[in-house]
Amino acid sequence: MITKQLTTNDVRQAAEILRAGGLVGIPTETVYGLGSDGLNSEAVGHIFQAKGRPQDNPLILHIPEASWLERYCQEIPPCAWDLAERFWPGPMTMILRRKPLIPDVVTAGLDTVGMRCPAHPVCREIIRLADVPVAAPSGNTSGRPSPTTAGHMLEDMDGKIEAIVDGGPCSVGVESTIIDLTCTPPRLLRPGGITLEQLESVLGEVVVDQAVTRLMTAGEKPKAPGMKYRHYAPKAPVTVVTGEPAKSAAYIASHAAAEDGVICFDEFLPLFTRQSETRPVMDLGPAGDKEEQARHIFDALRQFDHTQVTAIWAQCPDDSGIGLAITNRLNKAAGFHIIQV
Ligand code: TXA
Numbered sequence: 512m513i514t515k516q517l518t519t520n521d522v523r524q525a526a527e528i529l530r531a532g533g534l535v536g537i538p539t540e541t542v543y544g545l546g547s548d549g550l551n552s553e554a555v556g557h558i559f560q561a562k563g564r565p566q567d568n569p570l571i572l573h574i575p576e577a578s579w580l581e582r583y584c585q586e587i588p589p590c591a592w593d594l595a596e597r598f599w600p601g602p603m604t605m606i607l608r609r610k611p612l613i614p615d616v617v618t619a620g621l622d623t624v625g626m627r628c629p630a631h632p633v634c635r636e637i638i639r640l641a642d643v644p645v646a647a648p649s650g651n652t653s654g655r656p657s658p659t660t661a662g663h664m665l666e667d668m669d670g671k672i673e674a675i676v677d678g679g680p681c682s683v684g685v686e687s688t689i690i691d692l693t694c695t696p697p698r699l700l701r702p703g704g705i706t707l708e709q710l711e712s713v714l715g716e717v718v719v720d721q722a723v724t725r726l727m728t729a730g731e732k733p734k735a736p737g738m739k740y741r742h743y744a745p746k747a748p749v750t751v752v753t754g755e756p757a758k759s760a761a762y763i764a765s766h767a768a769a770e771d772g773v774i775c776f777d778e779f780l781p782l783f784t785r786q787s788e789t790r791p792v793m794d795l796g797p798a799g800d801k802e803e804q805a806r807h808i809f810d811a812l813r814q815f816d817h818t819q820v821t822a823i824w825a826q827c828p829d830d831s832g833i834g835l836a837i838t839n840r841l842n843k844a845a846g847f848h849i850i851q852v
């Protein structure tokens with residue numbers, strides 16, 4: 512199959528491919544998604560094949576406006592409407608009770624479904640024109656870092672999908688926040704673009720699922736099935752170093768071998784490049800700008816697969832605000848191999 516590279520002028524063509532049961536790479540504000548008609552079981556099945564995704568890992572449905580929740584969900588609690596009002600369109604996915612019309616392949620047989628109304632204008636236009644809920648996981652091969660540019664997604668999906676729409680680099684850079692509203696208190700299953708603090712301002716108490724902050728042991732079942740898989744991982748093993756930025760930089764500088772890869776805050780780039788001319792170094796953004804760090808984290812992890820590095824060291828922000836999402840992605844990439852300095 513030849514993957515068509517579409518531009519933002521081709522939204523109609525992208526919508527037609529979706530309606531015909533094809534797979535399309537779509538830009539969202541978080542990461543690129545691999546979309547299909549969420550009501551077409553066969554098309555949804557092709558998503559799992561293209562990604563090499565385990566069948567027990569459910570997909571989320573993307574809708575153009577909150578009113579569509581009623582088509583696909585039941586027993587919707589009032590707080591879902593409050594959250595939608597406040598944070599949609601935007602980087603938040605709500606887990607709700609599903610209606611039976613959603614194919615089992617989407618929800619991996621669960622009686623719940625993840626619902627998201629994305630903010631990217633091109634994505635919204637494609638969904639509106641297709642006039643179907645769009646099932647879309649992140650557009651990476653299963654286990655690899657999520658794609659935040661059309662180029663990243665082509666690396667993984669060229670030849671496996673009908674088309675990809677280039678809507679530019681993603682403005683958030685980490686996937687949506689997943690909040691489970693089928694339990695009390697609501698439970699944060701994956702930190703993302705909408706922060707825990709923002710959720711708490713609407714919901715009051717929010718429980719952070721254990722899978723967010725620690726490694727699941729064999730046999731444990733996280734509530735978001737996807738959180739149990741090794742994830743976001745470059746080929747070389749990653750060590751995360753947390754703590755005050757100057758200290759974590761000093762720790763890495765004294766422990767990394769000359770040829771090891773380093774992910775660092777901008778301020779420390781000269782330190783690491785001066786130390787070794789051959790070392791691949793990826794800068795995340797300024798130590799004080801977590802939004803910028805979120806935009807670069809997946810690209811940084813991905814770039815090392817184009818190098819020969821056998822070990823990667825990463826500085827990491829604190830976990831307030833969107834720092835919780837960055838920390839979670841880095842820790843998962845590192846298999847929770849974390850050094851606190
Ligand atoms: O930002 C995003 O959410 C991106 C863009 C494309 O919208 N999508 C995305 O999808 O990250 P995916 O499939 O890569 O991650 C969805 C996560 C998985 O960990 C999955 O297990 C979990 O959501 N999930 C989906 N449905 C669920 C459900 N009913 N209950 C619990 N977890 C669910």
Ligand code: MG
Pocket residue numbers: 648649657
């Ligand atoms: Mg994913």
